[in-house]
Amino acid sequence: MFFYISKIGYFFIQPSNFLIAVALLGLTLKMLGKWPVTGILLVWLAVAGLAVCGLSPAANWLILPLEERYPRPVEIEAVDGIIVLGGAVDTVVTGGRGDTALTTSGERITIAARLAGLVPDALVIHTGGKGVIVQSQATEAEGAARLFEDFGISPGRVILEDVSRNTWQNAVLTKELVDPQPGQTWLLVTSAYHMPRAMGVFAETGWTGVTAYPVDYRTRGSEDRGLGFSGASKGLRRFDLAFREWLGLIVYRITGRIPVLFPGPEIQKTQQD
Incomplete structure (x- = not known):
């Protein structure tokens, strides 16, 4: 139930969708002659919001602290294992085309080829089922399995969690x-902007010995703090992405799924102590 509520609820409060809804409401009021001013x-206000979110550096201000x-x-x-979080496989296109299609977060899974070579004795674990509300889609595990085979990773090293x-x-x-087990070490691979929430969740479950390995960076670093965007669609996409992650942190903290609002390396030190 939490999954469906989060997906449907976010559709309506996603900044780009919300601002369009505000504009449509304003036009409706004007056309009906009720409260035209x-x-x-x-x-x-909606046009200004779309301009600020889409063209200004606002999206980078939101995402940089996360990354x-x-x-x-x-x-x-x-390390004993490499844990790759889902989000890299487009399950809808993969299901329709019969071959693995990647999202803009594809580096989450392609980096596995390098890491598997660096630590040849480690398990390679991919976790992810179906992350959208669409029928006739594949699971992320299906797409990951194909790529791991193409990467030359032995099936005996691979563990797929597909629910x-x-x-x-x-x-x-x-x-x-x-x-x-206590004393084991694990690499956690996910997008840099998603890493605080991911590490917080693993800490909350009591999983110790986890080291963050962020990938899929959307910025170069602090030098992008004042950088705007050449197209509003680019900025809006990044603003929506960062807003969703900050909202996820708030919801996960309220529901007790992460130990603090903005998890950082200190939570691992606390676990070790």
């Missing part, structure tokens, strides 16, 4: 499947 004001929260390890030492539909289920179901 209010209607025009709403239209202008900078966890640094990528300089060196990869021996989870959100980050909380990723951690809970994968922990049940893998049964991690």
Whole structure:
């Protein structure tokens, strides 16, 4: 139920959708002749909001703190497993075309080829089922399995969790499947902007020995803080993405799925202590 509520609810509060709805409401009020001044004001507010979110650096202001929260390890030492979170496979297109199609977060899964070579004894775990509300789609595990085979990763090293539909289920179901033991070490691979929530969830489940390996960066770093966008669609896409992640942090904190509002490396130190 939480999955469906989150998907449907976010559709209506997603900034780009919300601003369009405000503009339509304003036009409706103007056309009906009821509160015309209010209607025009709403239209202008919506247009201004779309311009700010789509063309200004606002999207980068939102996403940079998320991406900078966890640094990528300089060196990869021996680890017991590499956990790749879902989100890289377009399950709808994959189901329709019969071959793996990747989303804009494709680096989450393609990086597995490099990491599997760096730590040849580690398990490679992909966790992700169906993340959208559409029929006749494949699971992310199906798409991941094809790519892992193409990468030359031995099937004996691969574990596929194909039921989870959100980050909380990723951690809970994968922990049940893998049964991690004290003293083991794990790499967690997901998009940099998603890493704070992901690490917080794994910490909340009691999974220790997890090291963040962020990928799929959308910015170069602090130098993009003042950088705007050449097209409103680009900025709106990034603004929606960052807004969704901040909202996810708030909801997960309220529902007790992460230990603090903005998880950082300190939560791993607390676990170790």
